[in-house]
Amino acid sequence: MTDDLKHLYETTYAAVVRFLYRKVWDPDRAEDLAQEVFVRAMKHNPDKPRAWVFAVAANLARDEARAAVRRKRHLTLLKSDPTPLTSPQRSAEDLVEHNEKLERMREALHALTPRDQEVLLLWDAGLSYPEIAEQTGLAVGAVGTTLARARRRLVDAFDRQEAERHAAHS
């Protein structure tokens, strides 16, 4: 079991960080939470560690979001932009373009229903249909339907924003 967990940690840590980043939009916080997830897994030694890890990651992200909502009630403004990703190789214009695309993509993702988002992100994190079904409570047969809808809606939402942006610039 320990070896299983270690192997899971080595192969899945980056995917868990990515999964969490797409929920909390802060790379450092995503890493902190991912470490917390694996420490808990080592403590509990779950039977199905892979599914368990993503289930706990989703719960931690949800708690984080609730805490953020509570903070917002007290503070009038705390805009939660995703931390812009900077790269020394990029020119300033490229960087602006990249960050705008990031923001559009994020809005496109938020245009999905919470369930569609969850299924899509779990799939992208590498979970199988049965694992996604177990975590979301969907029937295995419904995962394909949800995924089909989520993919279509994500691309549609993104394209719509692109079109709006072009219309605004022209």
Add this chain to the structure above:
Amino acid sequence: MPLIDKKLRDMRHIPEEELHAYLDQALSRSQCVEIESHLASCPPCRQARDSIAALRDRTTALLATLAPPRPIKPAYADLRAQATARILKKRRIVRAVGWAASISLALGLGWIANSWIGAGPPPATAVAPLPTAPVAMPESSPASPVEVLDRESQTRVASEPRPIPAPTREPEPRTPDASLAPVTDRFQSVAAGIPTEPLRVEIIPVQQLAGDLPTAGLWRSVSWDGAQAESNAWIPRVEGLPVVTVQVQGDQQGSGKPLTVVAQRLSSGQMIQTVEGPIAKVSDLLSHQSGPTVTASVEMNDNSGTRQDDRMLAIYGSVPIDSLTAFLLRVR
């Protein structure tokens, strides 16, 4: 009739979600064969498959833009040590709550007894027979493995550890530098001035202890000399107690990082186990134990002069934690 059914089935186009599942490799082999044979004879479904494949690729590419910078993965052993620390902390809390509950119960019984007797002794008398040591236990228990060292005076180290903690003990002033230092140089820092006793070895078949160890991994019972040769001549044990068994797991050849468990018998007949090995292995073994445990970090130099600090030492057994703490200071 069956022929018509087959024709109808062949003419039915593949639903979109099935094509997604097919491309996601979420279907059984027989379902795949069925879909592939249909695709071979149905141009509209082939077109649908191609457009879904494109949609799928585009989604993956769009999601890839929402990736954080490549994370720096901490060492697995570091997280493992955190998990172990939490398990041990939880055990201490459970013990403290247990004592608090027992005291509350005793107080309640005393109060009830007092009210029944009526003109009986005052409540203070009813409380008096209660043991006072457990009340102080959460504070006197080490908050971390390292703190064990500074709370015990050298005098106490040299004395024979008692199976039952002293009823009252005045807290001693802490020495900050000692409390922060890990257990180094094979505990020589605390061993100074203590005369070395000759080792007494008592060989008893390993089966007697097999139930205490987790089944995962291959355990070998070895002779004292063999174990010493195998783990770079250092098998930590509590000085002055007869060794009952020495058990070793892993790394028989070469890497010099076995996990060793030395079982020793107290004069009362109780057993204590001293475990030393890589943090992950020791943590795993401790996670199977339910009794009191004390742990310490270990730093030692290997033959090449490289400092190894990924090892851990622990003592567990069915004796009070104060006794285990005292034993820890007598590890050689």
